[in-house]
Amino acid sequence: MADVQTPSETETDEQPEPQADPADARQPAWWRVSKRVLGYSLLLFFAFIFIFPFMLAIITSFKTQPEATQAPLDLIPSPATMRAWAEEIFGSGQVNFPRWTFNSFFITFIVTVGRILLDSMAGYALARLKFPGRQIVFAVIVSTLAIPAIVLAIPRFIVLGTLGMLNSYSGMAVPLAVDAFGIFLMKQFFESIPREMEEAAKVDGATVFQTFWRVVLPLAAPGLIALTILSFQGAWNEFLHYLIAAPADQSLRTLTVGLALLRGSQGQGLDFPVLMGASILTTVPVAIIFFVFQRYFIQGVAATGVKG
Amino acid sequence: MNELRRRIGQSEALSGWAFTAPVLIGLAVFLLFPIFMALYISFTDWNGISPPFQAELIGLQNYKDLLVNPGISRLDFAISVRNNLYYVLGVVPLQTSISFVLAVIVNQKFLRGKSFFRSAYYFPSITSSVAISLIFLFLFTQNGAVNKFLSVFIPGDLDVNWLFNANGVIHNALGVIGIETAPGFLATHGFLGQSWWEWLAGPSVALLSIMILATWTTIGTLMLIFLAGLQNIPVELEEASQIDGASRLQHFFRVTLPLMKPTLFFVLTVGIIGSWQVFDQVFVISKGAPQKTTITLAYLVYREGFTNFSMGRATAVAFILFVIIVIFTLVQRRFVNPDEV
Numbered sequence: 001m002a003d004v005q006t007p008s009e010t011e012t013d014e015q016p017e018p019q020a021d022p023a024d025a026r027q028p029a030w031w032r033v034s035k036r037v038l039g040y041s042l043l044l045f046f047a048f049i050f051i052f053p054f055m056l057a058i059i060t061s062f063k064t065q066p067e068a069t070q071a072p073l074d075l076i077p078s079p080a081t082m083r084a085w086a087e088e089i090f091g092s093g094q095v096n097f098p099r100w101t102f103n104s105f106f107i108t109f110i111v112t113v114g115r116i117l118l119d120s121m122a123g124y125a126l127a128r129l130k131f132p133g134r135q136i137v138f139a140v141i142v143s144t145l146a147i148p149a150i151v152l153a154i155p156r157f158i159v160l161g162t163l164g165m166l167n168s169y170s171g172m173a174v175p176l177a178v179d180a181f182g183i184f185l186m187k188q189f190f191e192s193i194p195r196e197m198e199e200a201a202k203v204d205g206a207t208v209f210q211t212f213w214r215v216v217l218p219l220a221a222p223g224l225i226a227l228t229i230l231s232f233q234g235a236w237n238e239f240l241h242y243l244i245a246a247p248a249d250q251s252l253r254t255l256t257v258g259l260a261l262l263r264g265s266q267g268q269g270l271d272f273p274v275l276m277g278a279s280i281l282t283t284v285p286v287a288i289i290f291f292v293f294q295r296y297f298i299q300g301v302a303a304t305g306v307k308g
Numbered sequence: 309m310n311e312l313r314r315r316i317g318q319s320e321a322l323s324g325w326a327f328t329a330p331v332l333i334g335l336a337v338f339l340l341f342p343i344f345m346a347l348y349i350s351f352t353d354w355n356g357i358s359p360p361f362q363a364e365l366i367g368l369q370n371y372k373d374l375l376v377n378p379g380i381s382r383l384d385f386a387i388s389v390r391n392n393l394y395y396v397l398g399v400v401p402l403q404t405s406i407s408f409v410l411a412v413i414v415n416q417k418f419l420r421g422k423s424f425f426r427s428a429y430y431f432p433s434i435t436s437s438v439a440i441s442l443i444f445l446f447l448f449t450q451n452g453a454v455n456k457f458l459s460v461f462i463p464g465d466l467d468v469n470w471l472f473n474a475n476g477v478i479h480n481a482l483g484v485i486g487i488e489t490a491p492g493f494l495a496t497h498g499f500l501g502q503s504w505w506e507w508l509a510g511p512s513v514a515l516l517s518i519m520i521l522a523t524w525t526t527i528g529t530l531m532l533i534f535l536a537g538l539q540n541i542p543v544e545l546e547e548a549s550q551i552d553g554a555s556r557l558q559h560f561f562r563v564t565l566p567l568m569k570p571t572l573f574f575v576l577t578v579g580i581i582g583s584w585q586v587f588d589q590v591f592v593i594s595k596g597a598p599q600k601t602t603i604t605l606a607y608l609v610y611r612e613g614f615t616n617f618s619m620g621r622a623t624a625v626a627f628i629l630f631v632i633i634v635i636f637t638l639v640q641r642r643f644v645n646p647d648e649v
Contacts, residue, residue, distance in 0.1 A: 131323070150587060150629065270446075280439075
């Protein structure tokens with residue numbers, strides 16, 4: 001797997017290289033060597049466990065259906081076939097993968113744009129603006145983080161039905177665009193950047209919104225990137241909400257819902273080359289974003305753990 | 309007039325509310341109102357089709373059907389609680405310990421290629437649960453990759469039918485030492501309509517496969533959280549330990565571990581909340597089969613609501629699940645108190 005590093009990653013995350021470790025030098029040589037051998041073996045073993053399933057899925061998508069079931073571990077498909085990709089996934093197969101892919105992208109886009117706007121505004125207000133009721137608003141937002149998604153499934157179905165939003169893009173996207181975690185993340189982020197620029201803008205007579213839009217948001221780029229990535233990943237991978245918000249309309253299926261229902265409809269005779277190919281297709285967009293922006297992913301997770 | 313507009317624009321009170329109003333309305337409509345609505349629905353016999361407020365109020369009937377009245381609802385609920393409990397008790401310790409060990413190793417100073425390992429481990433965590441479940445479905449088929457791979461190490465042809473095997477692993481283990489049937493008391497007595505022998509079955513082999521899948525996908529995230537915690541420990545403390553003549557191991561157990569307590573608390577909380585809610589994997593892989601041994605509470609909510617059209621009972625299950633999660637989180641807090649370092 002490619003080990004992409006952004007230039008600044010080496011400076012911030014990596015510790016200086018080994019040699020200068022006095023405690024290590026005091027240990028006997030056999031211990032130092034066996035410690036390294038053991039450490040690397042364990043890490044490589046787990047790296048294999050985590051990556052191999054994806055490689056096997058890619059390989060399987062080029063196999064024929066009988067070969068996929070009879071020789072699942074063969075690393076070179078023989079005969080190799082493009083059937084799964086050319087005919088079923090991108091061709092005119094029985095299921096509409098291109099449509100599912102479009103839906104996934106479209107909804108993910110709306111959710112992500114919505115979260116960037118709503119979460120950054122609310123996060124900024126909670127971090128900086130003194131308004132009556134701020135504490136209560138924050139408490140309410142944080143407490144919604146504790147509500148399990150499955151508890152909301154049925155009442156959301158009712159609310160969407162009442163508002164006439166069932167089986168529509170808006171019903172699939174809007175509830176996900178309101179997201180307490182993103183607000184929390186942006187509040188934390190805004191609190192970490194210095195106030196001076198805002199004060200200056202205020203003295204110059206800018207309105208709060210102008211200050212936010214022209215001064216604060218540009219400074220908040222790293223936070224916004226982290227939020228964008230998390231939103232993209234969350235909306236792209238979401239399953240339960242889409243399943244419930246658009247139960248009847250086939251043309252509204254996302255990749256996740258489409259795939260899960262396709263598996264259900266195939267029963268016992270599963271077409272593994274197609275299912276593996278489609279799983280890889282579902283994985284690729286998030287994987288690309290991960291490898292390009294992994295520093296932000298990792299910082300995002302680290303921030304939740306340390307500050308949360 | 310312009311002056312007034314400027315005044316309004318500069319008022320933090322007005323802007324504060326204006327900035328938060330969209331999310332507050334959204335949260336109210338799609339989160340807070342639904343929660344109260346769910347509570348109401350759980351006291352009705354709503355079928356999901358007729359207008360919800362015309363459904364008949366039946367008091368505590370749904371809760372009684374799940375917890376008190378003998379019948380299929382109570383039995384299914386008991387089975388789901390058993391499955392889910394084994395799931396949580398298996399997955400949470402497993403994923404927490406493996407990710408902690410990996411974080412400690414990745415944090416070692418001698419290690420090169422840190423970012424490679426970090427990315428490789430984290431990658432499964434960011435991918436779609438549906439896609440991952442399908443890949444595992446393929447790996448765990450009867451003549452699938454897992455069996456073929458294990459046959460290399462274990463003599464004989466291994467053909468565990470992972471995803472269709474309903475035998476509880478504790479029952480299997482007891483079978484090995486010759487206990488095939490329930491001792492009298494365990495068979496004749498029970499709880500919620502399920503005999504103690506059935507409660508003690510352990511997770512089925514099928515559920516175990518889903519547990520392996522869940523552990524596999526979560527380790528990366530938890531490892532990163534632990535790693536961030538480890539890197540937050542000031543280097544000075546290690547130097548101080550060295551000056552005091554403490555060994556590496558002493559430093560690890562006396563200094564590092566206690567300082568990791570808040571992180572451990574966070575990881576356990578996230579793990580417990582997440583694993584009680586397992587749904588996607590069950591939906592894709594097994595839909596509760598074989599013999600209901602992979603039905604979890606979240607899946608029961610979905611099944612009751614959207615395939616059996618008993619929305620009232622489904623929301624009652626959802627609320628009980630909510631209460632279970634809260635209780636587990638609080639109990640865990642008593643054991644790992646993050647405040648006393």
